Amino acid sequence: MSLAAVNDAITTCKGHLERTGNRNHEVESYLTKYLVVVIYAEYEKKIKEILSKRTDRLSDRHLSS
Numbered sequence: 001m002s003l004a005a006v007n008d009a010i011t012t013c014k015g016h017l018e019r020t021g022n023r024n025h026e027v028e029s030y031l032t033k034y035l036v037v038v039i040y041a042e043y044e045k046k047i048k049e050i051l052s053k054r055t056d057r058l059s060d061r062h063l064s065s
Contacts, residue, residue, distance in 0.1 A: 005042050
């Protein structure tokens with residue numbers, strides 16, 4: 001499973017912290033929350049994709065809609 005958006009977000013956040021040297025709890029807290037949202041969105045997208053592929057194989061059109 002490719003999670004390029006997650007890897008990019010982690011790299012961006014890590015780079016920001018390293019460049020600014022700003023490692024206080026408030027900034028790290030905001031970046032952590034941002035990463036949680038990105039990770040959740042990527043997993044949600046992947047789960048929907050998997051379920052869609054599975055239901056497309058079924059003959060019941062109500063399940064696949």
